Amino acid sequence: MSTTKQSDGLLATAERLIGRARAAGADQADVLVVRRRSRSASIRNGKVENTESSESDDFSVRVFVGQKVATVNAGQGADETALTERAVAMARVSPEDPHACLADADMLASDWPELDLFDPAEPSSENLVEAAIEAEATALEVPGVSSSVGAGAGAGLFGMVLATSHGFSGTFERSGFSRSVSVIAGEGVKMERDYDFDSRVFYQDLDDAASIGKRAGERVVARVNPRKVKTGSNINVVFDPRVSRGLIGHLVSAINGAAVARKTSFLKDMMDKQVAIEGLTLVDNPFVRRGPGSRPFDGEGVSVGALTMVEDGILRQWYLTTGVGRELGLKSNGRASRGGGVSPSSTNVIVNPGALSRKELIASVGTGFYVTELIGQGVNQVTGEYSRGASGFWIENGEISFPVSEVTIASNLKDMFRRMTLANDIDTKYSIAAPTIAVEGMTLAGD
Incomplete structure (x- = not known):
């Protein structure tokens, strides 16, 4: 099971929040943390239009008071006591849900397979821009392609941290990488648009940018008239x-x-x-x-x-x-x-x-x-x-x-x-x- 020090720290926070929720009066609780990291670049006509980078760790605290349930969301750094007390207060005034529950304890996972979901590769913003430029340039070289809608490349991570009050705790991370291009063939009211892309969990598995561009160009030219x-x-x-x-x-x-x-x-x-x-x-x-x-x-x-x-x-x-x-x-x-x-x-x-x-x-x-x-x-x-x-x-x-x-x-x-x-x-x-x-x-x- 792959994990990181950051995920371990988030898991410790999740477990602490469960303790605070129980202390505030919850009969049961679980805490989910969704980790997101992303970096992307978009270009058009060989020029950079946008580069973005973002990251977040979003907490979701779900509490049960009898058959009443409430969920409160917050970012990292929120007041833990206030967060859990608010969740319990919301649950107490919520209508009963006869089907609201945590997973059956006998179904909780104690181990799971290693799925090779995390690639530590971190292509730089320059690498992303270069890939997008290459995809677009190759598409524009296809005879009949008249212009570009744009091209892009990205890298990111999705992670999940989950802890429950009845004994489950676990984390996993899945990386993701992508390349895409969209182009136009024809002119005026006879213009046609098409695209190609690739997305993979591992960077090395991505189709090369030139192949993506060539396929996009050939697709759109075939659609003309x-x-x-x-x-x-x-x-x-x-x-x-x-x-x-x-x-x-x-x-x-x-x-x-x-x-x-x-x-x-x-x-x-x-x-x-x-x-x-x-x-x-x-x-x-x-x-x-x-x-x-x-x-x-x-x-x-x-x-x-x-x-x-x-x-x-x-x-x-x-x-x-x-x-x-x-x-x-x-x-x-x-x-x-x-x-x-x-x-x-x-x-x-x-x-x-x-x-x-x-x-x-x-x-x-x-x-x-x-x-x-x-x-x-x-x-x-x-x-x-x-x-x-x-x-x-x-x-x-x-x-x-x-x-x-x-x-x-x-x-x-x-x-x-x-x-x-x-x-x-x-x-x-x-x-x-x-x-x-x-x-x-x-x-x-x-x-």
Whole structure:
């Protein structure tokens, strides 16, 4: 378990705050400290537009008085006695929450795996600027690229310190590094924009800036002079991995236990039933080494490894915290996150690959629409209705043919997940690792 002297000091402060909360009258308490460190640089047309550096250690003190709960947030250096006394006073006048609780004591983690999540590399502001300049310059060298929207590079750290009144204490840190560039091709009303980026836990794993710039330039040039296509039903639509991750994200949201408890999920009654094609298996694994969504324990101090959420299209689990689990008559499965409160969340979501390559999948479609960008928020998680603005490329005779823009694709997610074909191009560098996905029978609104 990697830690630093700073995290050890924060853990000692968290444990001290718990003692003060108990002394002020709390029956139970936990203290979360979120550490953030970031440094970034952005450039445009070879000139630095902005460099930023920030750091914070934000405390969240949660106290329980019977079934009443309150949370108070503060920065480091706050008056500890006043902070905990205020939290207890707030809890005493709060309404009772029958599901408010700490994690069950028998589920608290006493050890966890080393996940190799912290890279001590600290690229200087000059290094970040140089990477951004190189990405932009390479993109602008691609024939047909007319101008730059901008480029950037960043480095940062996310850390979590958690202590509870019933025996858990732990810390972890996860580093992060990124590079990106966005450029324009064409002129006037025919301008098109596209981008490329990379983000990794370890600095050495980042794609080099020139490769990112070249891909961005080639992407945007391919989009120039788009056409409209005729409105039609029963259209085969292929989702590029950049957008298929969002499609799988809708499935992840639908199996979030909080949405099920609120009855705001279109899959709320589908446990142990077929919700997708037989070939779709979705695993959530917080223990991926150097994974972007990895964590050794969750926001309640529970450490549970890989879970099969959907198995051959059959829904097997909800994402659960202790409180949401109790509301549904279940136990936590270690998927608590902490933000404004405690809520279930995914970690590293991995879709098992299909049998076809991306090229073979496109060829199998024959005629259809290859989507590279989605616009708008037209997804109803209660009903599953799906309607999004889209752009991409038309597929003819099994090959990418010409760019397409200003169309709308629509269906229902319940149907889409049952009509999918998965390619084998999984890229696990993203927290949702989804392949190219073809969906049969969608409606396309164009001319």
